[in-house]
Amino acid sequence: MIKPMNEMSLSFLSCSANEGFARATVSAFVAQLDPTVGEISDIKTAVSEAVTNCIIHAYRDVIGMIYISVKIFENGKVVIRIRDKGCGIEDIEKAKEPLYSTGGEERAGLGFMVMESFMDQMKVTSKVGKGTVVVLQKELERKQAKSANG
Amino acid sequence: MDNGTVRLILQDDVLTAVLSGEIDHHTAQGMREEIDFTVNQSKPKKLILSFEHVGFMDSAGIGLIIGRYKLMESLGGELVVSHLSPKMEQIVSLSGVGKLAKIEKGETNYDQANE
Numbered sequence: 001m002i003k004p005m006n007e008m009s010l011s012f013l014s015c016s017a018n019e020g021f022a023r024a025t026v027s028a029f030v031a032q033l034d035p036t037v038g039e040i041s042d043i044k045t046a047v048s049e050a051v052t053n054c055i056i057h058a059y060r061d062v063i064g065m066i067y068i069s070v071k072i073f074e075n076g077k078v079v080i081r082i083r084d085k086g087c088g089i090e091d092i093e094k095a096k097e098p099l100y101s102t103g104g105e106e107r108a109g110l111g112f113m114v115m116e117s118f119m120d121q122m123k124v125t126s127k128v129g130k131g132t133v134v135v136l137q138k139e140l141e142r143k144q145a146k147s148a149n150g
Numbered sequence: 151m152d153n154g155t156v157r158l159i160l161q162d163d164v165l166t167a168v169l170s171g172e173i174d175h176h177t178a179q180g181m182r183e184e185i186d187f188t189v190n191q192s193k194p195k196k197l198i199l200s201f202e203h204v205g206f207m208d209s210a211g212i213g214l215i216i217g218r219y220k221l222m223e224s225l226g227g228e229l230v231v232s233h234l235s236p237k238m239e240q241i242v243s244l245s246g247v248g249k250l251a252k253i254e255k256g257e258t259n260y261d262q263a264n265e
Contacts, residue, residue: 045207048208052209106214110241114208
């Protein structure tokens with residue numbers, strides 16, 4: 001197992017105002033890997049979708065905590081874990097289906113699809129009544145080898 | 151943090167909504183209310199959603215487009231979406247929304263109106 005060159009974690013309430021906070025904070029941390037504008041945009045979009053899911057679905061009628069941890073590796077790999085202790089997903093495959101949404105008519109039902117297409121890998125595990133964990137992974141293109149200790 | 155804002159310009163029968171800032175589930179709500187209020191009041195023949203000044207958009211932007219498409223359809227009008235960045239186009243193409251709204255890359259002429 002390769003050790004990450006840096007990692008961080010944050011937790012915050014499932015208020016929709018925190019959607020912008022979460023994606024900005026994660027992208028500021030990942031900036032250490034010197035990503036391209038496109039890569040940062042992909043990560044921001046995926047994090048935004050995951051956090052929105054926690055707010056709209058996991059904690060539908062309540063406010064709960066959302067936990068994010070990010071690990072970055074020398075080879076340019078980024079691993080982002082978004083976790084909630086909300087209602088859980090009964091049928092993950094169904095939830096992943098494009099255009100399927102239980103979030104009301106202004107929701108496009110694209111969250112998981114966007115995460116999947118903007119990141120290299122997405123893993124969803126969930127337990128009804130316990131919560132959901134989404135792990136997103138992306139390998140950034142390395143221009144030059146860099147180290148956190150510089 | 152750059153909150154999403156809308157500037158609305160009505161010229162003849164065309165309402166242009168110049169969106170700016172970041173569009174997510176949080177900011178889309180206010181944008182939606184502002185646009186719908188003016189659309190329902192002025193009943194334009196055409197609604198243009200301009201994304202030129204939008205720095206970030208997730209799938210909430212698609213919800214915003216689909217919802218405005220339905221509204222314009224109910225009024226017998228047309229929806230045009232303009233100035234999507236390549237990243238936004240990627241989300242739009244995932245959604246298939248291009249089949250509903252007219253996607254325009256060309257210039258809109260709202261700039262003269264707001265100067």
